[in-house]
Amino acid sequence: MISIDTNVLLRYLLADDAVQHAKVESLIKNKCPVLITDVVLAETVWTLTGKRYNLDKAAVCIVVRGLISDGAFIFENSQVIWSALCDYEKAKAVSGKELDFADSLIANKSHFVAEDIGSSLSAFYSFDKAVTQLKNAKNI
Template sequence: MAKFVDANIILRYLLDDPEADSVERIFKKQKEIIVADIVIAEVIWTFTTFYKWRKDRFIPKIKSFLSPDFIKADKKILNVALDIFEKYKIDYIDAYLISLMEKKKVQSIYSFDRDFDKVQSVRRIEPK
């Protein structure tokens, strides 16, 4: 039976904390581990705000974590979002929205956030 994981489980595993062995054991037992998109956002927020890690230090770890078949997530959206987040100086949530826009074939977004202007494939529309 599939189980969801919270951000703290992923963080313990990626940080190789003392609890990482326990986490690895549950991963080996489970056939399906479900990772919600918002959980990855929380993991990224924790790496950037609490640990003050640079993107190049944690993005490869997250991508590697998401790669096994037993990890069930919207991997296409998450990996594209991680690529955008890595490439541009924008917030992860903005990168995630751009990834979702690409999947849905939407090119425009209503926003006051000028960070969207950094990505050529996005047309930001400022409400007037």
């Protein structure tokens, strides 16, 4: 198993630099499985939805689903990623603000970690109003 950083994953997904894309494709083919950490996935989505690439939620969901279904990649916890993606996909804008994928991932991972240590998450606090659509999420 290997792990890659955000820039390597972006070159793979975007193929915007032919030389780097070829290197990444070769690496992935020869070094499977490839770990995509939560931080790398969150940074990747943040970059893809930013001003330069400006992908919308539907496009981001296609990208993340593609990574999940591609046997070359593994995640810290696929169930958490899937839950975060589903919550992100179904969330509506609140006061004109969309839910960020990173917030969905943080909330879902928080529930998983709490359960993993034998506890339960009573609340997830954020200043972001869109987060209140998530399980046990509250505004501070």
